[in-house]
Amino acid sequence: MKQGRFIGKLFSRATLRGLFAIAVFILIWEVGARSEQWLGFRMPYLGLIPPPTDVAASWAGLIGDPSYWQSWYMSFLRVFGGFLAAMAIGIPLGLFMAVNKTFYGIYFPTFEIMRPIPPLAWVPASIIFWPTQELSIAFVTFLGAFYTIVINVLGGARSINKQYLQAAQSMGASQWDIFRRIVLPATLPSIVVGSAVGMGITWEVVVAAEMISGGGSSGGGAGGGLGFFIWSSYVGGSYEQIIVGMISIGIAGYFSSELLRQLGGFFTPWLKTR
Amino acid sequence: MSEVLDRKVVADDSAKVDSDVAGRAAPEVTKGAICIDDVVKIYDPDGAAVMAVDHCSIDIPAGEICMIVGPSGCGKTTLLNAIAGFHDITSGSIHLDGELLCGPGKPEATPGSDRIVVFQNGALFPWKTNLENIAFGPLMAGKLSKSEIYDKARSMMADAGLSGTENNYPGEVSSGLRRRVEIVRALMNDPKVLLFDEPYRALDSLTKSVMHEALLEIYYRNKVTIFFITHDLEEAIFLGHRLIIMSSRPCKPKKIVDVDIPHPRDYSVLTSSRFREIMLEAKGVVHEEAQKAFDAGEKEG
Numbered sequence: 001m002k003q004g005r006f007i008g009k010l011f012s013r014a015t016l017r018g019l020f021a022i023a024v025f026i027l028i029w030e031v032g033a034r035s036e037q038w039l040g041f042r043m044p045y046l047g048l049i050p051p052p053t054d055v056a057a058s059w060a061g062l063i064g065d066p067s068y069w070q071s072w073y074m075s076f077l078r079v080f081g082g083f084l085a086a087m088a089i090g091i092p093l094g095l096f097m098a099v100n101k102t103f104y105g106i107y108f109p110t111f112e113i114m115r116p117i118p119p120l121a122w123v124p125a126s127i128i129f130w131p132t133q134e135l136s137i138a139f140v141t142f143l144g145a146f147y148t149i150v151i152n153v154l155g156g157a158r159s160i161n162k163q164y165l166q167a168a169q170s171m172g173a174s175q176w177d178i179f180r181r182i183v184l185p186a187t188l189p190s191i192v193v194g195s196a197v198g199m200g201i202t203w204e205v206v207v208a209a210e211m212i213s214g215g216g217s218s219g220g221g222a223g224g225g226l227g228f229f230i231w232s233s234y235v236g237g238s239y240e241q242i243i244v245g246m247i248s249i250g251i252a253g254y255f256s257s258e259l260l261r262q263l264g265g266f267f268t269p270w271l272k273t274r
Numbered sequence: 275m276s277e278v279l280d281r282k283v284v285a286d287d288s289a290k291v292d293s294d295v296a297g298r299a300a301p302e303v304t305k306g307a308i309c310i311d312d313v314v315k316i317y318d319p320d321g322a323a324v325m326a327v328d329h330c331s332i333d334i335p336a337g338e339i340c341m342i343v344g345p346s347g348c349g350k351t352t353l354l355n356a357i358a359g360f361h362d363i364t365s366g367s368i369h370l371d372g373e374l375l376c377g378p379g380k381p382e383a384t385p386g387s388d389r390i391v392v393f394q395n396g397a398l399f400p401w402k403t404n405l406e407n408i409a410f411g412p413l414m415a416g417k418l419s420k421s422e423i424y425d426k427a428r429s430m431m432a433d434a435g436l437s438g439t440e441n442n443y444p445g446e447v448s449s450g451l452r453r454r455v456e457i458v459r460a461l462m463n464d465p466k467v468l469l470f471d472e473p474y475r476a477l478d479s480l481t482k483s484v485m486h487e488a489l490l491e492i493y494y495r496n497k498v499t500i501f502f503i504t505h506d507l508e509e510a511i512f513l514g515h516r517l518i519i520m521s522s523r524p525c526k527p528k529k530i531v532d533v534d535i536p537h538p539r540d541y542s543v544l545t546s547s548r549f550r551e552i553m554l555e556a557k558g559v560v561h562e563e564a565q566k567a568f569d570a571g572e573k574e575g
Contacts, residue, residue, distance in 0.1 A: 163397035166360050170385045171411035171463055181410075185401040270401050270443040 026052050050240045055247075058240035071245075074225040075210070075252065078134075079202045082141025086198060090146050091191060094153025099183065111150070119143040119205045123212050137209045137225075144205035145198030152197070156190020157183060189271060192264035199260055203253045226252065303337025305371055306466035306499030308357065310334075313366035315352050326352040328524035329366070336371075336466075339493065339500040341514035343507060343560060345567035349525030350503045354469050357501065358391050359383035370466065387411055390460035391469045395476070396452055398444040404455045405431070405440040411463040427462060434458050434492060450481045454488060461496050470502040474509065483541060486512055494538055507560055511535075511552050512543060519559050522567035529559045 033051035050058075062068040097104045119140050126136040160183060168182050210227030224232065226249050233241035265272065315327040326349035334340045342350050356363045356376060367377025375383040390411075391397075398407050408427040412418055418426070431437060434454050444452050453473055460468055474482045486509060493500065504510050510517050517531040535548055543549055 161397065163391075163393045163395070164399060166358070166385065166391065167393070167397040167399075168410075168414075170358065170387060170390050172387050172414040173410075174414075177414060182399065185399070188401070268401070270445060 048239075050243060055240045055243045058238070059244045059247075062241070062244060068229070071224060071226045071229040072248065072252065075206055075227065075249075078137055078141050078206050078210075078225060079199075079252075079256065081138050082143075082206070083145045083195075083199060083202050085138075085142045086145035086149050086202075087195060090149035090194075090198075091153050094150045095157055095183070095187065097150075097154050098157030098187075099179070111147075115147045115151070119201075120208050120212070123209055127213060133213050137206065137213055140209045141202050141206045144201040145195075148198040148201060149191070149194040152190045152194025153187060156187040156194075160186045188268050192260070192268055196257060196260050196264065199256050200253065203249065203256065207249060303497045303499070305336055307336040307371055308332075308334040308467060308499060308501065309367075309369040309372075310353070310357075311367045311369070311377075313353070313356065313368060314364045315349070315356065315362075316364045325524040327356075327363070328526045330526045331366075332518055332527060334499060334501065336499055337497045338515045339502060339513055341510035341517045342501065342503045342520060343505060343510045343517050343556070344503075344520030344525065345522045345560075345564045346505060348520050348522045348563070348567060350520060351471055353525065354391065354471055354501065354503055356383065357467070358389055358469055359385035360391075387415060387463040388466045389469060390463055390465045390467075391471060392453070392456050392460055392473045394471045394473065396444075396449075396456055396473075398452060398456050398459065400444055403441050403443055404436065404447070407444065407455060408459045408462055411459065415463070427458075430458050430462060431455075433495065435488070448481075449477060450485055453477070453485060457489065457492060461492070461498070465498060467499045467501060470500065470504075472503050472505070474504075474506075482506075482509065487540060489513065490537070490539060505560075507553060507556055508544070511549060511556065512539065512541075517556055519556060519563070522563045522570060528563060529556075531556050 029049070030051045030053060033049045093107075097107060122140050122143055123136070126139050127133065130136040130139055164182050164186060165178060168178050173181065206225065207227035207230070210225040211231040226245055229248075230242055230245035233239075233245060310330060310332040313327055313330045314325070317324045317326055330353065332340075342353070344350050352361075355361050357368055357370075359375070359382065362381035363376055364381075365378075368375045368383065369377075370388065374380065398404075399410070402410065405424065405427055408431060409423050412423040412426070413420070428440065431440060434457070436451065436454060436458065439447050439451060439455070444455065447455070456473075457468070474485055477485060490513065500513075502510075502513065511533055514533050515537075516533060518527050519529045519531065520526065521528040531552060533552055535543055535546070535552075
């Protein structure tokens with residue numbers, strides 16, 4: 001039954017449409033990269049882009065290369081490390097700011113001044129401050145998700161329908177019950193949204209941080225992460241590998257978001273019904 | 275206690291009430307008498323004192339369906355919130371069965387499971403299933419075991435025609451059903467008083483009429499005092515033992531109308547001649563107040 005639904009979904013009109021669009025995109029890219037002229041016009045720059053078949057060939061060569069997978073591993077480690085730390089600190093912080101006016105008054109102004117500073121502006125300071133390159137990259141990654149998560153949790157927890165609280169109070173719920181059974185679940189949708197957005201920012205940040213910092217403590221291509229993989233491919237003049245790195249990040253980001261969507265759906269089952 | 279029993283009620287001189295009219299509150303109900311005595315509520319947010327409730331006195335005997343009718347924004351909800359304990363009053367007092375809810379020295383009542391509000395927009399917890407919502411109050415009270423609570427919740431749902439929706443989330447059922455779930459959730463707490471804040475306002479008139487009959491059915495099974503705010507006169511006469519027509523802001527009883535149509539009622543009541551007579555009697559007063567509220571709004575605008 002479940003499998004039937006899965007296969008049905010796999011061959012649904014929407015899926016086929018998506019696959020068709022990707023195929024057309026690759027075809028145009030291939031043709032564009034291989035032709036000097038399009039409809040009689042010279043296409044001066046397109047020829048510099050490696051065609052998808054070359055990229056695929058280069059990728060096939062990398063599949064067996066452990067250092068390529070090491071790059072995946074390093075980037076994932078940094079993304080999830082920074083992201084989980086941002087959740088672990090950001091969610092309680094946002095909730096606490098929402099329920100405690102005094103703390104909100106003390107902390108929020110500082111938070112709001114720090115928040116507009118782009119995570120990448122932190123890179124130099126972070127490299128100076130943290131003892132290892134690895135920690136400085138992880139810290140910048142953390143910042144990418146942190147502010148978004150806090151702002152979303154804070155906003156979600158503050159906009160709870162007051163009548164939920166009143167109803168719970170009337171029915172004899174204690175302060176702790178109200179926090180656990182009302183405030184927390186009512187904020188969950190905002191936590192999910194904040195996390196999804198934060199995850200996207202985390203990937204953007206980690207790649208740039210890897211490029212700037214030279215790929216972390218282990219230096220060379222091996223432990224450098226996907227951002228460093230792209231950078232070293234560029235320096236080494238391997239254009240195909242640049243594209244391989246870019247697509248790898250696209251895929252990695254997609255799977256990260258999909259994981260969060262699934263988890264989010266699991267934790268907020270009531271939202272599916274809307 | 276005696277001060278609750280001798281009903282010192284009432285606002286304008288025109289409104290003298292006799293509590294023994296046929297079709298009045300069911301005699302077997304002994305809990306849930308509300309005595310609102312000379313209550314004043316002044317909102318003073320930024321120095322501009324706004325009087326929401328003006329020396330308002332209402333006595334509601336146990337088990338009565340008391341309909342509070344008045345124009346929008348007249349301060350009815352302020353009164354309801356004061357009874358529920360959601361905010362304080364400026365002066366006066368409110369007693370429930372002779373016990374002080376709020377008054378001198380205690381401006382704000384403590385919210386409690388003896389007074390449950392059914393809100394205008396509904397306040398079912400969307401992250402809990404209907405059954406979990408209904409079980410919430412008793413779970414918080416902690417007097418019964420979990421299995422007893424869920425058994426009771428299921429049987430109450432069955433009585434209210436809600437079987438089969440136990441594991442649905444509130445967002446998955448119609449707004450009419452949601453309202454019913456919310457009333458059952460309220461009743462699960464064995465309240466003395468149900469406080470309704472225009473609960474059917476957003477429903478279309480056909481759904482409304484179904485909901486009215488369903489509410490009366492629930493009422494006949496679990497007699498509690500009902501304090502019901504509305505500005506729908508038809509709804510008020512169909513459901514209520516008594517209408518308290520409020521003046522526009524500040525809120526105070528302007529006229530009291532007894533609905534001497536015997537309970538149990540069904541929808542044939544709506545076409546009866548007595549219903550129309552009462553409607554006629556009430557309509558003039560309500561219209562006058564609505565006009566005043568409208569003119570006041572014009573001035574403010």
